[in-house]
Amino acid sequence: MTKKFNTIDGETLMTMPLKPINFIIENLLSEGLHILAGSPKVGKSWLALWLSVAVAKGEEVWENKVKEGTTLYLCFEDSQIRIQNRLFDITDEVTDRVNFCTENAMLGGDLEERIVNFIKEHPDTVLIIIDTLQMIRNTSKDHNYANDYNELTILKNLADKYGIAILLIHHLRKEYDKDPFNRISGTTGIQGAVDSSFILIEESRGSKVATLSCVGRDIDYREIKLKRDEDNIWQVVTDSFINKDVLLDDIVILLSDFMKDKEYHKSTPTELAEELSRNRDDNISPKTLSKKILQNTMELEERSISVVIRKSNGKRLIEIFRNRDIRDDKMATP
Numbered sequence: 001m002t003k004k005f006n007t008i009d010g011e012t013l014m015t016m017p018l019k020p021i022n023f024i025i026e027n028l029l030s031e032g033l034h035i036l037a038g039s040p041k042v043g044k045s046w047l048a049l050w051l052s053v054a055v056a057k058g059e060e061v062w063e064n065k066v067k068e069g070t071t072l073y074l075c076f077e078d079s080q081i082r083i084q085n086r087l088f089d090i091t092d093e094v095t096d097r098v099n100f101c102t103e104n105a106m107l108g109g110d111l112e113e114r115i116v117n118f119i120k121e122h123p124d125t126v127l128i129i130i131d132t133l134q135m136i137r138n139t140s141k142d143h144n145y146a147n148d149y150n151e152l153t154i155l156k157n158l159a160d161k162y163g164i165a166i167l168l169i170h171h172l173r174k175e176y177d178k179d180p181f182n183r184i185s186g187t188t189g190i191q192g193a194v195d196s197s198f199i200l201i202e203e204s205r206g207s208k209v210a211t212l213s214c215v216g217r218d219i220d221y222r223e224i225k226l227k228r229d230e231d232n233i234w235q236v237v238t239d240s241f242i243n244k245d246v247l248l249d250d251i252v253i254l255l256s257d258f259m260k261d262k263e264y265h266k267s268t269p270t271e272l273a274e275e276l277s278r279n280r281d282d283n284i285s286p287k288t289l290s291k292k293i294l295q296n297t298m299e300l301e302e303r304s305i306s307v308v309i310r311k312s313n314g315k316r317l318i319e320i321f322r323n324r325d326i327r328d329d330k331m332a333t334p
Helices: 044-057 080-090 111-121 145-162 189-193 244-248 251-258 269-277 286-294 297-302 324-332
Strands: 023-025 032-038 070-075 098-101 125-131 165-171 196-202 209-216 222-228 234-239 264-267 306-312 315-321
Touching: 023 044, 032 044, 032 145, 032 189, 044 070, 044 080, 044 098, 044 125, 044 165, 044 234, 111 125, 111 145, 145 165, 145 189, 209 234, 251 269, 251 286, 251 297, 264 269, 269 286, 269 315, 286 297, 286 306, 286 315, 297 306
Parallel strands: 032 165, 032 196, 070 098, 070 125, 125 165
Antiparallel strands: 196 209, 209 222, 222 234, 264 315, 306 315
């Protein structure tokens, strides 16, 4: 039997409705495997604990919406009394959707099985935090690039299979490097295996002011300056991120309003972007518009709006239908 690649051409791909990236923390933490690294005692565990509680309660993280659900914090370097004391610091009320475990398990041993069993018992699980990566690794192994990559790929596959985010807490090398991501302890196989890397570096020891540098496959490079308040919660001082897609108030609402007095509309992406940009302070990019439409087709369908993006006479066209009957009639017309 002849083996072939299962390919898709670019034109088809750019007109195909696809599921958008699912973020656990909007614009910051998507489904997949991630790493948060910092020096000892910098406040990584305080940040991890707060994130686990905030997501479980459905509270925004630095004005970013979260996907509310069950969280699991594997705090292998802490005791229950320490976690309890920290919980009293960061919140007045906690939910039973945030879970903790101080009992260690090893990667390549029973860690994966325990994670799978937890997800089966809590099917609404969205976030698992492992504190720290070093605590789950086999110290007898040579930590070369291949081993680093292969070990983390086990967790990456779990995160992808179950549609959750796994955040690994890790350490930095002591040696200074102007690129903070080069300071992640271990080989570059660690960075290669994860979807995003977050580096927390304090301005000076004990200052409780730090910069969180963020980079990843699904997020833009971002620097967030943070200050740890009296409750040991990291608060934003400045954030380099500018959400270029805020212009789409929400493409679903934007198109719903546009089509409220129309049954059918056809134009190029550029023409539609110009139409939607009228009476606005910002201009909508045609490329962003096309991408957001394709990634929100299900939500649009729920509002009885169907969109077809196709090519005709060398031009890409967007056709919008406000009900299925109109769409079927138009599509049947030669």
